[in-house]
Amino acid sequence: MTDDGAPPSPPPSPPVSSPLARRRRVVAAVVATLVVVAPVTWFWSTSLVPSTYSVLGMGYVDAGGGQVTGAHADRAEAGWGGPPARPGDVSVATLTGPADAEPDVAVTLEAAAERITLPDGTVVEGYTIGGTTPGPLIEATQGDLVEVTLRNASVPDGVTLHWHGVDVPNAEDGVAGVTQEAVPVGGEHVYRFVAQDAGTYWYHSHQVSHRQVRLGLLGPLVVHPRATAAGADEAIALLHTYAGTRTINGTAGQQRHVVAPGTAARIRVINTDNAALRVWVAGAGFALLAVDGRDLTGATPVRDVAVVIGAGGRADLEITAPADGSAAVVRLGGGADLVVGPAGSRGPSGAAARDPGTELDLLGYGTPAALGFDPQAADRTFELAIGRRFGFVAGRPGLHWTINGHLFPDLPMFVVAEGDVVRMTISNSSGQAHPMHLHGHHVVVLSRDGVAATGGPWWTDSLEVRDGEEFEVAFVADNPGVWMDHCHNLPHAQQGLVAHLAYTGVSEPFRVGGAGANRPE
Known part of the structure; x- marks a missing residue:
């Protein structure tokens, strides 16, 4: 009731919504x-991505300002199967090493899935190659014809061998789905190539590489120069991390290379891990003789600096054991040391062996020398800008790597013609470092962050590009084929940080996926 005795008014009815x-x-x-x-x-x-596809069917063609001919001219209409071969095109499968000549070096390696005992006694599922991990050293002399027969005893995913840093003919490159079929259990594949360039290299599987390399399918490869100084002393220090334990040549803890006082030794450091490696020498100076299998001109002794070796990279250090009978200690990122000196000798430890902090800048190390070509007269110019953004890769949402703003599989196919002089700008704004590895070629560094190189020519096949850095590099396109150009932090490649370099007039018969289950990364 209201104050005047009248019944309360009913609440207003909601407005009637019309059907419209x-x-x-x-x-x-x-x-x-x-x-x-x-x-x-x-x-x-x-x-x-489909269950099987050609890498020539991925992404888009970037001709770098040059012409596109042959199969690549049909790329836009080709789809995932890749462009059909045109008359006159050459198949990747035919770009082999010498087929009939007697090899100078013949090696048979058997890949197997095995339980591996780690240095700390832990037993894990892994792989061996040639009965061990790392696999056996393959040695050749410059100009030798090398023949390696790979047999798959029990690796269920299949296996290949890639000759990291060796500029082999395309069909010998060992990339599943790009240059060959993965070798199934019970199968074999023969690789033949001429060891043209002396240097320090390594081999590893390029089938499911982010897993197979980590778990043991790798080994060292050294090509000696035709003329080697009599009595030259050297050692290999292949760094690999097994389940968190750093090893040198598969052995944990401090290792030793015995030399007499005052003796110089060439230490071939190979970084097979996914992250960059800092190397420094306590107790002696050193000269950096080579990077990625290419000698540096005018290498001079330095001291109290660290050399940064990107994933997949190599560095040859010349170290002279102290004349007083003590030892020099090569520190491989901490946790792995190689002592160089007489038996029983001791080197610096504690504060005296700490990372010096300062890095050797290869941009100005050594003395200038002729390149053999003019980078200013480039026939093609490319940009490879690494970034990261949200999107979908293979249907998975997330924060993914990009190249030139594109996500996998919509990535560039850099197209060149044989004989082209190529310049490429590689930049990184992704928030992480990326060791970029172009197969089949070495590039020379022209500048970093706009600062021109002033030292000896810095040739590389595994270039560490840190966040915020920009490199300009150049090379001559002198090795026809279809070549991977990818991050050698292998999980990054598996996540889609992969481009390709393709030559005009070269067709691609292999497929990723398919009956052979080819999975290069």
Whole structure:
């Protein structure tokens, strides 16, 4: 009752919605949903890859300002199967090493899945190659014809061998789905190539490489110069981490290379891990003789500096054992040391052996020398800008690596013609470092962050590009084929940080996926 005794008024009725108004609201909701869902669905669908495809069917062609001829001219209409071969094209499968000549070095390696005992006694599932991990050293002399027969005893995913840093003919490069079929259990594959360039290299599987390399399918390869100084002393220090334990040549703890006082030794350091390695020498100076299998001109002794070796990279250090009978200690990132000196000798420890902090800048190390070509007269110019953004890769949403703003598989196919002088700018704004590895070629560093190189020519096949850095490099396209150009932090490559370099007039018969289950990364 109200104050005047009248009954209270009923609450107002809600406005009656007309059928037209209700339809409008439904339509608006549907439209709003489509505005969100449709683009997401489109991005998701375009990120998917078929179960089998040609790498020539991936992404888009970047001709670097040059012409595109042969099969690549049909790329736009080709789809995932890749462009068909045109008359006159050469197949990757035919770009082999010498087929009939008697080899100078013949090696048979058997790959097997085995339980491996780690240095700390832990037993893990892993792989061996040639009965061990790391696999046996393969040695050749410059100009030798090398023949390696790979047999797969029990690696269920299949296996290949890639000759990291050796500029082999394309069909010998050992990349599943790009240059060959993965070798199945019970199968074998023969690699033949001429060891053209003396240097320090290594071999590893390029089938499911992010897993197979980590678990043991790798080994060292050294090509000696035709003329080696009599009595030259050297040692290999292949660094690999097994389940968190750093090892030198598969052995944990401090290792020793015995030399007499005052003797110079060439230490060939190979970084097979996924992260950069800092190497310094306590108790002696050193000269950096070579990087990635290429000698540096005018190498002079330095002291109290660290050399940074990117993933997959190599560095040859010349170290002279102290004349007083003590030892020099080569420190491989801490946790792995190589003592160089007489038996029983001791080197610096504690504070005296700490990382000096300062890095040797290869941009100005050594003395200038002729390159053999003019980088200023480039026929093609490319950009490889590494970034990271949200999107879909193979249907998976997340924060993914990009090249030139594109996500895998929509990545560039850099197209060149044989004989081209090529310049490439490689930049990184992704928040992490990326060791970029171009197969089949070495590039020379022209500048870093706009500062021109002033030292000896810095040739590399595994270039560590830190976040915020920009390198300009150049090379001559002198090795026809279809070549991977990828991050050698192998999980990054497996996540999609992979481009390719393809020559005009070269066709691709192999497929990723398919019956051979080729999975190069």
